[in-house]
Amino acid sequence: MKHPLTLAGLLLASTSLCATTAHGQDATGFGTITLDPIIIQGLENGAVIDGYRANTVSSATRTATPLQQTPQSVQVLSPELLEDQAVTSMSEALGNVSGAQGTIPLQTPAFESTLLRGFPAEFYRDGITSYINTGDANAMAGVERIEVLKGPNAILYGGGVGTPLGGVVNIVTKKPAPENFTELGLTFGANGYVEPSFDINRQLSDTVLFRMNGSYVRSEADQDxxxxxxxxxxxxxxxxxxxxxxxxxxxYASRWEQQEYQGLPAVGTVAGDFDIDRNLYIGDPEIPDSHTETRKLTFTLEHDFNDRWSNRTQFRYGKNEVEQITQIILTNEPDAGTSDWSLYNSYVPGEQTEYSFNTSFEGRFSTGAWDHVLLFGADYSRIEDYSLMYMDYAGTNDLANPSGWPAWIMPSTLAMGEGNGTYTTSGVFAQMQSSLGRLHLLGGLRLAHLETIYDSEGFGRRDTLKETKILPRIGAVFDLTDQWSAFAGYSEGMKANAFYFYSSSPKPESNRQAEIGLKYDGGAVSGSIAAFRIERENVPVTDPTDPTYLTSITEGQQRSQGVDLDAVWQPGGAWKVMANYAYADAELTADIPLGAPAGSKLPGVPRHSGGLWLDYDARQDTGEGWRAGAGLHAVSSSPLDQMNTYKTDGYATVNASASYTRDGTTYALAVKNLFDKEYDLPMYGYMGGRVVPGAERQILVNISKRF
Known part of the structure; x- marks a missing residue:
């Protein structure tokens, strides 16, 4: 088998060869190349979207590329879909994407637990990394749409600590538009949920536009x-x-504040001979609130040199702050009696400063019968991270019959981690897209540099990593008919892993994805089906020779493979349907020393998952009238821990919504978990895995006015 770099070179070379052959040679012996202008349809904020259906997006290639010609699985959650479903969290939104498991909304946004195709995903905001996704990670007021790219995406996305593994969730924000409007909204409902929101847009002059939006949410929960x-x-x-x-x-300014929620242990919920109250809050009920916040300033400069060449440059500066306060348990089974657990007072402060820069040049030209889009550029990302963890023993409590919680007091013992981390990624990249009739080729290379420094004064150690590597991406799409196309793609990535101490010099994690599939666009029906395989190497695992179990070695190996399908039916009348399904087999491919054996399934990844949403829209072209919709989300059982000792049961929930608009005012009703199904969410990334009871039936009412 040829090396991927060779294949990438062949793809690029074949484009030039065919172009030269098409024109023959001149008297000098060199091929004649004719550059013809290519006119493309303009994009609205980077995409062409009709209802639930996206035709063209730029996130996957950073160029305006029809989805039908993109050799990768990409799903777009449109503004209309998010509004129709009355989405209030990113996890709920990602239920529309095959193979996605979102972060639990109650989780403190100090780490990201979203999975795509069985592996960790990363959130980007307008194409730039949102490191650990702090602040109000579920705010929807400023979200235009959500674009989900599956796989390493190594060529164009490399901020934070390197290449995303499972993929990228790119939040495309609302930008100023050449119009004047004001939209005010109020949502209220179960558990004291109250959310006022606003969106104000003004055209200050012919060339200057202004927009401002935001929201505030105050709510309780089913949990005490x-x-x-x-x-x-x-x-x-x-x-x-x-x-x-x-x-x-x-x-961008955002803040989240809440009592830290750690979920419930496996024993007493999905296992064991006693029951823990599903609404139990573990720990001192008078515990201080945890909080996270973020402040970001982003500059985006775009320049069109002519009708063929353009440049886009972005710079972002951001500050994050984290304060986690917990009375924590450390195990999934009782460690202090029949149904008693040990409790520890924990305090985890942290601060991050981020600098991100990227610039790219895009050129569109033709050589003979071939049409080309050339993209090349460079990027740089630097994250400065200070964090530590204090933990002291607090006492015990019987979680089956809790009483007399010990008071939370500020701990003073340094535990598990402390230090200053600096994570730097940089790279230069080139990507060529070439089309000849029904054939569409993509080839790209990234020269990636990764450098991490993790200093711990408290533990008297310093871990460093420095690596430079060429990362390829290749792909091809062939239009079988005017509606059907077949695609194949391959990409590689490289990343570091933050917050680890290593027994020896760490190695960067490497990952690679191959996928093949079919895409269909028949007007009324569009979608894709893909078979994929992602492999990870050099994953950190605990060093079995360290008696303190505080250090790791980069010896872990994992693999995820399966099939996912996403489809939209939008015939042009009142009906719109969106469906997705995924089969995923994610497992260890090498033993963890003194831990889980090869073949163990990765926690939080269901074998089967999927969803269906049907909407009937009787509104007029002016937006006046009514609509109603309902949907099903289903997930099979999945392991809770790496040893596969515990697992959650499968479940299915139903949501429904309806709205009526008259004279610019919209009245909307949404019911989440319509039949009040009792279920446990399949993953909560807390201390090796916890159970979170699914939310009970929730009724929300929204009133909004646009003028």
Whole structure:
């Protein structure tokens, strides 16, 4: 088998060869190349979307590429879909994407637990990494749409600590538009849920646009004790709208505050001979709130040199703050009696500073019968991270019959981690897309550099990693008919893993994905089906020779493979249907020393998952009228821990919504978990895995006015 770098070179070389052959040679012996302008349809905020259906997006290639010609699985959650479903969290939104398991909304946004195709996903905001996704990670007020790219995406996405593994969830935010409007909204409902929101857009002059949106949420939960306060605020200005040079300046401020929720242990919920109250909050009910917040400032400069060449440059500066306060348990089974657990007072503060920069040049030209899109550029990301963890023993309590919680007091013992981390990624990249009739080729290379430094004064150690590597991406699409196309793609990635101490010099984690599939676009029906395989190597695992179990070795190996399907039926009348299904087999491919054996399934990854949403929209072209919809989300059982000792049962829930619009005012009703199904969520990434009871039936009412 040829090396992927060789294949990438062949793809690029074949484009030039065919172009030269098409034109023959001139008197000098060199092929004649004719550059013809290519006119493409303009994009609205980077995409062409109709209802639930996306035709063209730019996230997968950073160029305006029809989905039908993109050799990769990409799903787009449109503004209309998010509004129709009355989505209130990213986890709920990702239920529309095959093979996605979202982060539990009650989780403190100080780490990201979203999985795509069985492996960790990373959140990006307008194409730039959102490191650990702090602040109000579930704010929807400023979200235009969500684009989900599956797999390493190594060529174009490499911020934070390297290449995303399972894929990228790219939040495309609302940008200033050349119009004047104000939209005010209020949502209220079960568990004291109250959310006022606003979106204000103004055209200040022919070339200057302004937009500002935000929301504030206050709510309780089915679980005892918990009260959540969160907000987000996003002002933005665009200068040079409608001209060849455009500058957009975006601000973003966001905060989340709530009692830290650690879920429930496996024994007493999905296992064991006693029951723990599903609504139990473990720990001192008077515990101080945890909080996370973020502040970001982003500059985006776009310049069109002519009708063929353009440049896009982005710079972002951000500050994050984290404070986690917990009375924590450490095991999934009782460690202090029949149904008693040991409790520990824990305090985890942290601060992060991020600098991100990327620039790319895009050229569109033709050589003979071939049409080309060339993209090349460079990027740089630096994360400065300070964090530590204090933990002291607090006492015990019987979780089956809790009483007399010990008071939370500030711990003073340093435990498990402390230090200053600096994570730097940089790279240069080139990507060529070439089309000849029914054939569409993509080839790209990234020269990636990764450097991490992790200093721990408390533990008297310093871990460093430095690696430079060429990462390839290749792909091809062939239009079998006017509706059907077949695609194949391969990509590689490289990343580091933060917050680990290593017994010896760490190695960067490497990952690679291959996928093949079919895409269909028949107008009324569109979608894709893909078979994939992702492999990870050099995954950190605990060093069995360290008696303290505080250090790791980069020896782990994992694999995820399966099939996923996403489809939209939108015949042009009142009906719209969106469906997805995934089969995933994610497992260890090498033994963890003194731990789980090869073949153990990865926690939180169901073998089967899928969803269906049907919507009937009787609104007029003006937006006046009514609509109603309902949907099903189903998940099979999945392991809770790496040893596969415990697992959650499968479940299915039903949501429904309806709305009526008159004179610019919309009245909407949404019911989540319509039949009040009792179920346990399949993953909660806390201390090796915890159970979170699914939310009970929730009724939400929304009133919004646009003028």
């Amino acid at each position: 004790v918990i009260e959540t306060d969160r907000y987000s605020f996003s002002p933005s200005l665009t200068f040079g709208s409608g001209t060849d040079t455009r500058l957009t300046v975006q601000g």
